[in-house]
Amino acid sequence: MFRSQVSLFSLLFLLSSSLTLTAQAETKSPTQEQVASLGGKAAGTILQTFMSSLQGAMKEGGVMHAVSFCNTEVPAITKKVKATLPQGLKVKRATTQVRNPHNTPDEMELKALEFFTQEFKRTGSYPASYIQSLQDGYRFYKPLLIAKPCLSCHGDKAAMAPELRELILEKYPTDQATGYKEGDLRGVLRIEIPQSALTE
Numbered sequence: 001m002f003r004s005q006v007s008l009f010s011l012l013f014l015l016s017s018s019l020t021l022t023a024q025a026e027t028k029s030p031t032q033e034q035v036a037s038l039g040g041k042a043a044g045t046i047l048q049t050f051m052s053s054l055q056g057a058m059k060e061g062g063v064m065h066a067v068s069f070c071n072t073e074v075p076a077i078t079k080k081v082k083a084t085l086p087q088g089l090k091v092k093r094a095t096t097q098v099r100n101p102h103n104t105p106d107e108m109e110l111k112a113l114e115f116f117t118q119e120f121k122r123t124g125s126y127p128a129s130y131i132q133s134l135q136d137g138y139r140f141y142k143p144l145l146i147a148k149p150c151l152s153c154h155g156d157k158a159a160m161a162p163e164l165r166e167l168i169l170e171k172y173p174t175d176q177a178t179g180y181k182e183g184d185l186r187g188v189l190r191i192e193i194p195q196s197a198l199t200e
């Protein structure tokens, strides 16, 4: 009980800290503001739904159950959340240390990951978002940071319950997504917004 309250607190903290950062955005063109607002809203809904579902799965059956949940339920959740967003938005997660090879970054995603890493080195904190222009739209990125509850599945391999490590390796034999510490950049959430989803 206590444990799950602590986790919930950290997750809420993670969410609210990223929301606060959004408020201090630099000067942007009107289109960029629209992209930031739509991207921010989409990212917020997705993160909140993921977090509460993950939290629910952990509560229901512990971390072992949550792994199967991540594996089988996440596509369904993504589909459900996407139905509530403007048409044509594409969502992906990308990272340099993948668990699921599907999340391997393309060139532009690598640039976004590099942007967050460099800015952190320069300023000591991660910017709230990053925007790239495409020929007919934009990519809006949010940094995904490691919070305490993430560590059970992405932390030190040696500290992980052996049966959990086995289960993860069974599903993801080439897993590289361990060894993170609280506050590390785990990856980015990418929302691709076509021009058609923006009002003139």
Ligand code: HEC
Binding pocket: 063, 064, 066, 067, 070, 071, 074, 093, 094, 095, 097, 098, 099, 100, 101, 103, 144, 145, 146, 147, 149, 150, 151, 152, 153, 154, 177, 186, 187, 188
């Ligand atoms: C119960 C175990 C578990 C917990 C807790 C967990 N994850 Fe994961 N994570 C996974 C699994 C399993 C995958 C692979 C999902 C897939 O197949 O797309 C994954 C994938 C990811 C990915 C996609 C990139 C990749 O490596 O495939 C990111 C980003 C991520 N997790 C971030 C987080 C963050 C941030 C937290 C904490 C808020 C967290 N995870 C908590 C199990 C977990």
